[in-house]
Amino acid sequence: MRASRDESDQQALQLLVTKRFGMAAATYGLALLLTWITYVGGFYQAPIETAIAGSMLILCSQLGLFWVFYKGHNLRFRDPSLTEPQVLVALVWLTFFLFNLGQNRGYLLVLYVLVLMFAVFLPPKKFARYAVLALLSFGSMSLLDAYQGRLTDPQAALLQTGVLLVTLIWMCLFVGYVYKLRQRMRQRRFALQAHQETLRGMMRQLEDLASTDELTGLYNRRHFIRLAETELSRLRAAHQSGLALIDLDHFKRINDLHGHATGDRVLQTFASVARSCLRDGDILARYGGEEFVLLLPHTDADQVSACCERLREAFANAQPLDVKLQPGHLSLSVGLTLLRAGDNLDEALQRADEALYRAKGNGRNRCEASWTTTSA
Numbered sequence: 304m305r306a307s308r309d310e311s312d313q314q315a316l317q318l319l320v321t322k323r324f325g326m327a328a329a330t331y332g333l334a335l336l337l338t339w340i341t342y343v344g345g346f347y348q349a350p351i352e353t354a355i356a357g358s359m360l361i362l363c364s365q366l367g368l369f370w371v372f373y374k375g376h377n378l379r380f381r382d383p384s385l386t387e388p389q390v391l392v393a394l395v396w397l398t399f400f401l402f403n404l405g406q407n408r409g410y411l412l413v414l415y416v417l418v419l420m421f422a423v424f425l426p427p428k429k430f431a432r433y434a435v436l437a438l439l440s441f442g443s444m445s446l447l448d449a450y451q452g453r454l455t456d457p458q459a460a461l462l463q464t465g466v467l468l469v470t471l472i473w474m475c476l477f478v479g480y481v482y483k484l485r486q487r488m489r490q491r492r493f494a495l496q497a498h499q500e501t502l503r504g505m506m507r508q509l510e511d512l513a514s515t516d517e518l519t520g521l522y523n524r525r526h527f528i529r530l531a532e533t534e535l536s537r538l539r540a541a542h543q544s545g546l547a548l549i550d551l552d553h554f555k556r557i558n559d560l561h562g563h564a565t566g567d568r569v570l571q572t573f574a575s576v577a578r579s580c581l582r583d584g585d586i587l588a589r590y591g592g593e594e595f596v597l598l599l600p601h602t603d604a605d606q607v608s609a610c611c612e613r614l615r616e617a618f619a620n621a622q623p624l625d626v627k628l629q630p631g632h633l634s635l636s637v638g639l640t641l642l643r644a645g646d647n648l649d650e651a652l653q654r655a656d657e658a659l660y661r662a663k664g665n666g667r668n669r670c671e672a673s674w675t676t677t678s679a
């Protein structure tokens with residue numbers, strides 16, 4: 304269950320980062336277009352081989368990254384979007400491209416901002432590193448031009464570098480702000496998840512409380528009725544289930560002679576004896592006071608009789624813990640019936656109750672049955 308959830312989480316993550324990769328690849332497509340527009344327009348100041356080399360750099364890097372994403376190798380890294388390699392490749396290519404534009408490069412300064420937009424979700428320190436790299440790359444191109452005596456307009460180059468510096472400082476501040484905002488949102492999400500877990504735990508406790516009898520730990524009457532109705536609705540035509548009402552004999556006497564605490568202990572003893580006599584799917588509940596109800600799914604008359612006899616004998620031989628009772632003090636009476644498809648639960652309980660009444664009347668410590676339905 305957990306493994307499949309992890310797998311679907313991984314798939315959702317991969318889909319997200321692949322979409323991001325698609326966006327970056329589309330941007331590179333535009334960059335390719337720009338290379339050739341500037342070449343055809345005569346702004347590119349290097350031979351066609353250089354433009355081809357720049358285009359190949361884009362193509363090869365994107366094909367390589369596509370393969371990494373396609374094979375899912377990116378998921379092995381802490382940042383499966385591979386933001387840093389992408390930004391690094393983009394900065395190298397952009398510097399190469401702008402260098403070959405000569406003095407025209409100032410027009411396309413904004414491309415540094417575009418590249419760094421892909422890095423805005425990096426931690427601020429890492430982002431600042433790439434911002435400095437962008438500034439140094441741009442600044443050093445003008446310095447190289449000046450060194451080689453090709454810088455015709457130093458003031459314009461200075462202004463462009465200044466504009467880039469101010470823009471990058473602003474971007475660094477913005478990234479710091481976004482980072483803090485995301486940290487705060489993550490903390491809130493964790494707190495919310497913790498609250499949800501607590502609520503789920505409380506809901507489970509409430510459900511247990513609402514369906515369980517506190518003294519014996521058995522289901523209570525309300526929950527039994529719900530389970531029995533479900534069982535009855537699932538019962539197919541040829542099948543039947545056993546239903547038994549069990550009442551501890553002379554329980555008032557036990558209370559009167561030994562005290563209420565002993566009575567409680569006897570009730571608990573019945574619950575544990577009954578549990579050890581029953582199968583996993585059998586449904587036992589405290590019906591009220593010293594009366595219990597038992598539903599044995601997919602059981603015929605012989606099986607339900609045998610089970611209740613076994614239970615009667617086991618209880619008669621039981622010895623409640625920390626309580627001194629004379630042998631023969633514990634006994635119970637049982638009224639049995641069968642539940643068939645189309646039966647009414649109230650009527651079936653009524654039949655079991657009549658049988659129980661007979662068992663009491665016939666001297667207690669026995670099982671009596673009432674198999675026939677009123678409609679039969």
Ligand SMILES: Nc1nc2c(ncn2[C@@H]2O[C@H](COP(=O)(O)OP(=O)(O)OP(=O)(O)O)[C@@H](O)[C@H]2O)c(=O)[nH]1
Binds near residue numbers: 552554566663
């Ligand atoms: N200790 C204890 N006694 C309870 C509890 N619930 C009901 N009783 C007592 O169970 C007794 C039931 O008495 P009766 O209905 O006369 O039944 P009985 O004495 O078992 O007699 P028969 O059923 O005819 O054999 C009453 O004294 C109730 O007070 C409980 O949770 N703990």
